[in-house]
Amino acid sequence: MSERITLGHGSGGELTGKLVEEIFIxxxxxxxxxxxxxxxxxxxxxxxxxxxxxxFVVRPLFFPGGDIGKxxxxxxxxxxxxAGARPRFLSISFVLEEGLxxxxxRRVCESxxxxxxxxxxxxxxxxxxxxxxxxxxxxxxxxxxxGTLLAEGLGPEAIRPGDAIVVSGPIGDHGSCIAVAxxxxxxxxxxxxxxxxxxxxxxxxxxxxxxxxxxxxxxxxATVVVEMARASGLGAxxxxxxxxxxxxxxxxxxxxxxxxxxxxxEGRLVAVVPADRADAAVAVLRSxxxxxxxxxxxxxGKPRVVLATRVGGQRIVxxxxxxxxxxIC
Amino acid sequence: MSERITLGHGSGGELTGKLVEEIFIxxxxxxxxxxxxxxxxxxxxxxxxxxxxxxFVVRPLFFPGGDIGKxxxxxxxxxxxxAGARPRFLSISFVLEEGLxxxxxRRVCESxxxxxxxxxxxxxxxxxxxxxxxxxxxxxxxxxxxGTLLAEGLGPEAIRPGDAIVVSGPIGDHGSCIAVAxxxxxxxxxxxxxxxxxxxxxxxxxxxxxxxxxxxxxxxxATVVVEMARASGLGAxxxxxxxxxxxxxxxxxxxxxxxxxxxxxEGRLVAVVPADRADAAVAVLRSxxxxxxxxxxxxxGKPRVVLATRVGGQRIVxxxxxxxxxxIC
Numbered sequence: 001m002s003e004r005i006t007l008g009h010g011s012g013g014e015l016t017g018k019l020v021e022e023i024f025i026x027x028x029x030x031x032x033x034x035x036x037x038x039x040x041x042x043x044x045x046x047x048x049x050x051x052x053x054x055x056f057v058v059r060p061l062f063f064p065g066g067d068i069g070k071x072x073x074x075x076x077x078x079x080x081x082x083a084g085a086r087p088r089f090l091s092i093s094f095v096l097e098e099g100l101x102x103x104x105x106r107r108v109c110e111s112x113x114x115x116x117x118x119x120x121x122x123x124x125x126x127x128x129x130x131x132x133x134x135x136x137x138x139x140x141x142x143x144x145x146x147g148t149l150l151a152e153g154l155g156p157e158a159i160r161p162g163d164a165i166v167v168s169g170p171i172g173d174h175g176s177c178i179a180v181a182x183x184x185x186x187x188x189x190x191x192x193x194x195x196x197x198x199x200x201x202x203x204x205x206x207x208x209x210x211x212x213x214x215x216x217x218x219x220x221x222a223t224v225v226v227e228m229a230r231a232s233g234l235g236a237x238x239x240x241x242x243x244x245x246x247x248x249x250x251x252x253x254x255x256x257x258x259x260x261x262x263x264x265x266e267g268r269l270v271a272v273v274p275a276d277r278a279d280a281a282v283a284v285l286r287s288x289x290x291x292x293x294x295x296x297x298x299x300x301g302k303p304r305v306v307l308a309t310r311v312g313g314q315r316i317v318x319x320x321x322x323x324x325x326x327x328i329c
Numbered sequence: 330m331s332e333r334i335t336l337g338h339g340s341g342g343e344l345t346g347k348l349v350e351e352i353f354i355x356x357x358x359x360x361x362x363x364x365x366x367x368x369x370x371x372x373x374x375x376x377x378x379x380x381x382x383x384x385f386v387v388r389p390l391f392f393p394g395g396d397i398g399k400x401x402x403x404x405x406x407x408x409x410x411x412a413g414a415r416p417r418f419l420s421i422s423f424v425l426e427e428g429l430x431x432x433x434x435r436r437v438c439e440s441x442x443x444x445x446x447x448x449x450x451x452x453x454x455x456x457x458x459x460x461x462x463x464x465x466x467x468x469x470x471x472x473x474x475x476g477t478l479l480a481e482g483l484g485p486e487a488i489r490p491g492d493a494i495v496v497s498g499p500i501g502d503h504g505s506c507i508a509v510a511x512x513x514x515x516x517x518x519x520x521x522x523x524x525x526x527x528x529x530x531x532x533x534x535x536x537x538x539x540x541x542x543x544x545x546x547x548x549x550x551a552t553v554v555v556e557m558a559r560a561s562g563l564g565a566x567x568x569x570x571x572x573x574x575x576x577x578x579x580x581x582x583x584x585x586x587x588x589x590x591x592x593x594x595e596g597r598l599v600a601v602v603p604a605d606r607a608d609a610a611v612a613v614l615r616s617x618x619x620x621x622x623x624x625x626x627x628x629x630g631k632p633r634v635v636l637a638t639r640v641g642g643q644r645i646v647x648x649x650x651x652x653x654x655x656x657i658c
Contacts, residue, residue, distance in 0.1 A: 050369065050371070131656060140424050161510060314470075323336065327460060
């Protein structure tokens with residue numbers, strides 16, 4: 001079975017139809033995709049909606065704990081969840097490289113179907129383009145998502161001095177997993193990506209008066225907290241010793257010189273909660289992941305982030321200009 | 330000014346922020362994009378909505394009459410319009426190749442802003458990924474769109490034997506334009522793409538009891554009518570002499586051996602209307618483009634498309650297995 005993608009699969013003709021029928025519909029198509037119309041008719045969005053999009057170019061396509069398909073679905077659904085919305089509808093568009101193994105595409109699509117099931121979303125629209133060999137790297141996915149809004153008023157304006165910063169589990173596992181999967185180092189034992197859906201944890205926090213949530217993907221935890229500080233106009237303190245990092249990811253960082261604060265997560269959320277709800281928030285998050293933790297707080301003062309280091313010092317945390325690791329998602 | 334895209338522009342860090350601020354927001358960002366949140370909050374979708382996505386990989390990026398940015402906005406809005414919806418919100422995600430000229434990206438984004446203005450849509454969400462030199466061809470765009478539904482019950486089930494098929498203007502100009510822009514032949518004078526928004530024409534037809542509409546992009550007019558016939562279970566007849574084709578596109582087809590019936594349009598619609606509304610439909614469409622025409626009808630019998638040729642013969646029209654011209658959109 002070494003059938004491969006040809007330019008004809010992107011023609012909109014019979015070969016495209018075959019791809020849609022035999023791979024997309026077989027893997028994740030609901031009744032709306034079956035109609036093969038240009039647009040899907042959706043409903044039930046009367047209470048306000050959230051809309052998001054992400055492109056996925058991760059290399060390699062398959063890695064321990066996930067693949068580009070799962071990443072696309074979870075990444076898009078997580079963006080909706082942290083906005084206080086329940087994901088409902090997704091669209092998936094592919095750019096495929098001529099020569100891609102159909103079996104690899106099928107595996108990615110099955111993964112998309114499985115992840116969509118976990119998130120409770122329906123994939124209702126799609127598109128496929130094929131480019132010549134050498135004009136892409138296997139396949140790229142763009143995913144857009146619509147969710148129904150469960151809560152309003154989340155955002156940096158809601159953050160108050162004294163609010164606690166909590167994280168839903170160990171950070172940086174996706175980043176370190178990709179580094180290992182690219183052969184940047186040999187490690188005894190796998191690092192598995194944290195690639196997953198944060199929706200249930202996010203919904204649980206809505207009941208606790210959460211001020212704002214984000215999922216720390218590209219740029220990691222540090223970038224998210226810096227952006228929150230800038231957007232709220234408040235300072236923030238992070239306690240390095242309180243930030244959960246897995247043993248494997250800590251090893252990868254030691255060896256490769258990465259800072260885990262900047263490594264991507266793909267199944268974690270960072271939330272800001274009123275100080276008196278911090279314990280309750282951590283308790284709720286620990287019901288999903290035992291390593292959830294309170295890691296800092298917002299403060300009066302300049303909109304910058306100060307890290308209290310493990311050795312008792314302090315340093316300013318800023319966004320990186322560029323990346324520790326490109327094509328992480 | 331030969332600044333170029335680097336991998337750092339896709340990092341999610343400071344360089345990404347600069348790109349968003351100086352190019353995306355400057356070109357097309359409304360207040361929602363300004364918040365730089367993971368999701369945009371949208372509303373007013375209570376009456377039912379249409380949702381669609383398309384990926385764009387057209388080569389070259391710029392061509393007479395348009396570019397990849399315009400194509401993305403018009404293509405996505407047209408998919409909504411032919412579904413009986415008024416386009417409202419778009420998301421734009423980019424895959425950029427390292428080394429792309431920032432000026433080229435800026436030009437594409439300005440084009441996106443201009444086209445969005447013409448279509449009356451707001452761009453509310455976006456994402457940018459950068460891949461290494463050689464892992465893409467300049468830039469690819471994925472666009473998803475949401476529209477409010479103006480009419481229900483459009484679709485192949487609504488088509489009846491005797492219904493007329495109308496087209497909103499000359500076909501194939503986008504396809505022939507791309508062929509010329511790629512240097513496949515030298516032509517005296519440009520062929521300009523028909524790249525444009527069909528929304529106003531589509532809305533005008535809603536008042537005339539239109540049964541179904543499609544925009545004939547990849548695969549052209551022939552593919553759309555074949556799909557309509559298969560989905561409705563009815564036959565269709567097309568009258569070759571009645572199908573409008575510009576002089577320039579006819580020349581390109583003569584020289585390169587293309588069949589205009591399969592060449593992509595990017596600013597036309599094909600509509601099915603009750604027989605007694607055909608004249609009115611053509612009259613309405615001619616108020617937008619003087620060459621709109623009635624080109625055939627649906628019939629009882631096998632779900633296949635018969636073309637009455639210009640020379641008095643008949644032939645079966647089917648979908649092509651592959652493409653006359655890859656990467657047309």
